[in-house]
Amino acid sequence: MKYFVITGHRAATTGHFKLDDIAGGAGRLDILVRCVNSAFFLSHNLRKDVEAYLVCMGGEDAPKTVIFKGEELRYLNPDERSTASLIRNALMKPVEPGEEVKSSPGVYVSRMSFDDVMDDLSEKGEFVYLKEDGVDCREFEFPENPIFVLGDNRDLTEEEEAKLLSFSSEKINIGPVSLHADHCMIIVHNEVDRRSA
Template identity: 70%
Template structure:
């Protein structure tokens, strides 16, 4: 399995945003929607071996985490607006105390924070921190069940990075220039695909 954890530092957790304004009023939820497409979309299908955790940290109802599982998800289309609609519908669900709610097939929502997510995932694989000053991906030996962690249009906060570093992640970079979060996901997927992993 390939896991992805993306923190939306200003992305509104209450789902009150308009689909026409996901880049502004939604706190850059457009970035998270694009990350979903990069994690799952193939030319004629969906990656079944991927799971993404989107942490919405903006607004009074935060944090919330939307989890999407590639082997279970339905109604996922390649356009940003319909993906944002799936995310908004999840954020609007009533969440039972201490549990996940199912929003639609393969889409789940909980009150987990970034810290909760990495604690929960720590038994499922090995963390890989995507950071500009990391080791070059071209020489990196991918672990089994990698858990890729990255920020949205902002780096992880000092506290988030500290918590992640306590998990002993590998730290890799994908090239000599800064890239969008969704492009980073595509590049690590491609690198693993090329190696048959």
């Protein structure tokens, strides 16, 4: 399995936004939408061995985490609007602390914070922190079940970074320049694909 955790530091936590305004009123939800696209899409296929955790930290109902599970996913299309609609439907579902509520096949919502997601995933694989000052990914041996953690248009906060580093984790860079989060995801997929080809 491969896991991705992306923190949307201002991303909406209720469904009260317009699908035409995901980059504005929804707190740069467009970034998370593109990350979903990068996590799952192949040409004419979906990656089934991937789960993406979108930690939404914006607004009064924060935190909420929307989870996409490749093995069960249906109705995911490459256009940003329909993915934003899947996320909005998830955010509109009533959910209590400790619950994980399914909103459509392969899409779940919970009230997990970044820390909760880290605790939950720590049982499932090894953390790999994507950061510009990490070691070169071309020199890196990827673990069997990597949990990639990255920021949105902002880096992880000091608190988030401290939580991540409280686990055994590796810090890697995917090249010499700072890239958009969704582009980083394609590159790590490619590096892992090349090693398993």
